[in-house]
Amino acid sequence: MLTRFISFVVLLAIGTLTLAHSDHPDLRHWEIASSDPDRIFLSFQGDPATSRAVTWRTDPSVSVAFAQIAVATRGAQFAEVARTVEASTEVVDLTPSTANVQGIVHYHAAVFEDLDPDTLYVYRVGDGDIRWSEWIQFRTATKEPEPFKFVYFGDAQNNVLSRWSRVIRAAYQKAPDAVIAIHAGDLINRAHTDQEWAGWFKAGGFLHGQWTGIPVAGNHEYGRLVQENRESERVLSLLWRPQFTLPVEPSLPEALHETVFTVNYQGVQFMVLNSNRLVEEQIAFMEARLGDPGSLWRIAIFHHPIFSPAFDRDNREFRATWKPVLDRFGVDLVLQGHDHTYARGHVPVRSGSGYEEGTLQTVYVTSVSGPKMYDIPEGKFDQFAEDGYVADHQMEDTQFFQVISIDGGRLTYEACAATGELYDKAVITKDFATGKKRIEQQIPPIPVFETVPESQ
Numbered sequence: 001m002l003t004r005f006i007s008f009v010v011l012l013a014i015g016t017l018t019l020a021h022s023d024h025p026d027l028r029h030w031e032i033a034s035s036d037p038d039r040i041f042l043s044f045q046g047d048p049a050t051s052r053a054v055t056w057r058t059d060p061s062v063s064v065a066f067a068q069i070a071v072a073t074r075g076a077q078f079a080e081v082a083r084t085v086e087a088s089t090e091v092v093d094l095t096p097s098t099a100n101v102q103g104i105v106h107y108h109a110a111v112f113e114d115l116d117p118d119t120l121y122v123y124r125v126g127d128g129d130i131r132w133s134e135w136i137q138f139r140t141a142t143k144e145p146e147p148f149k150f151v152y153f154g155d156a157q158n159n160v161l162s163r164w165s166r167v168i169r170a171a172y173q174k175a176p177d178a179v180i181a182i183h184a185g186d187l188i189n190r191a192h193t194d195q196e197w198a199g200w201f202k203a204g205g206f207l208h209g210q211w212t213g214i215p216v217a218g219n220h221e222y223g224r225l226v227q228e229n230r231e232s233e234r235v236l237s238l239l240w241r242p243q244f245t246l247p248v249e250p251s252l253p254e255a256l257h258e259t260v261f262t263v264n265y266q267g268v269q270f271m272v273l274n275s276n277r278l279v280e281e282q283i284a285f286m287e288a289r290l291g292d293p294g295s296l297w298r299i300a301i302f303h304h305p306i307f308s309p310a311f312d313r314d315n316r317e318f319r320a321t322w323k324p325v326l327d328r329f330g331v332d333l334v335l336q337g338h339d340h341t342y343a344r345g346h347v348p349v350r351s352g353s354g355y356e357e358g359t360l361q362t363v364y365v366t367s368v369s370g371p372k373m374y375d376i377p378e379g380k381f382d383q384f385a386e387d388g389y390v391a392d393h394q395m396e397d398t399q400f401f402q403v404i405s406i407d408g409g410r411l412t413y414e415a416c417a418a419t420g421e422l423y424d425k426a427v428i429t430k431d432f433a434t435g436k437k438r439i440e441q442q443i444p445p446i447p448v449f450e451t452v453p454e455s456q
């Protein structure tokens with residue numbers, strides 16, 4: 001009798017699952033929203049020492065959602081004292097993009113506030129009843145500058161689940177103690193296609209909720225959609241704002257909200273810019289934020305590189321508009337994507353009509369983490385000599401991730417391949433009293449432009 005009852009329950013469960021999947025026969029089961037939370041993404045909102053935001057997805061059956069948070073304890077008793085925060089729920093209609101199969105999904109966002117600095121927390125998200133995520137740990141930032149490590153990824157973009165997952169997982173193996181993951185644009189290929197976002201979230205899995213993420217809008221985060229006036233326009237992914245809860249800068253035009261912001265983390269200012277839209281409108285914001293005292297290091301992140309390594313590309317506009325601002329405020333490091341190849345270079349301090357040899361103004365990196373690759377033409381960097389660009393290292397046909405560590409006046413930059421090996425390294429040292437910086441090249445002895453077989 002018991003066996004028959006269990007068989008009945010199992011068959012009922014299978015039947016229910018099959019029914020859910022048969023609504024969307026073209027989708028894989030993990031692409032379909034359910035009442036269980038998925039696509040959990042941790043982001044900055046306010047002071048990193050005392051707050052975080054978390055965003056997740058469900059199907060429309062969950063219209064009231066919650067997050068719980070507690071200080072992590074050695075045993076599981078934290079759960080008994082967890083604080084509950086009600087989430088805001090956004091109904092997202094995916095059908096404006098004809099590529100999408102599902103219709104309505106729900107995205108939920110909760111903000112944790114009044115956290116203690118430098119404290120390990122544990123949180124979960126769900127419906128407040130039985131549909132909860134696992135508990136996930138993160139540490140709040142310190143109030144004062146302290147050493148930390150973060151990872152950075154150039155474009156993932158294509159075949160993300162199949163061929164990018166190994167990169168983000170290799171980054172976690174190399175730097176499990178990293179606290180921030182920067183995604184420098186073109187996270188996927190077709191901005192509004194939910195199945196591609198499904199692949200991006202599955203590729204990173206729990207890391208998207210454990211590392212605090214900084215997504216940056218690339219050109220592929222914009223795509224054509226028919227608007228209310230029936231005109232087709234290139235607009236930001238209809239999933240960007242629902243699935244990433246990011247800082248809103250009220251001084252900026254609404255079109256830039258949640259794509260242009262700063263995060264001040266343990267003495268480092270991260271400045272996220274949107275190189276797709278309203279480039280000149282961002283200058284006043286850059287000047288205001290870069291003028292804020294209190295940051296020991298300043299790192300700018302945007303998608304289109306100032307010194308493009310790719311064939312047939314040159315983003316002259318950004319050298320005319322943004323670079324003078326980066327120069328003026330001595331931004332230390334610029335992290336970029338878009339060109340599907342790897343290039344690291346630097347610009348020395350300008351002196352009169354030339355540049356002072358052996359000095360450092362700004363380090364520029366273009367990188368790629370996904371499988372699509374472009375070539376670097378011979379002599380490509382010659383055209384940037386007048387802007388003082390010194391090409392330090394470049395590589396083709398390599399999926400990269402970067403681990404960047406900051407400890408007092410020392411920034412260590414490492415670029416590793418998907419296979420985990422170190423292919424590029426440089427150390428920037430900075431004297432905070434004078435602002436003077438030096439770069440020490442520590443490039444490992446690996447041939448530049450090594451030959452990769454066309455096919456195997």
Ligand SMILES: [Fe+2]
Nearest residue numbers: 186218219338
């Ligand atoms: Fe791009």
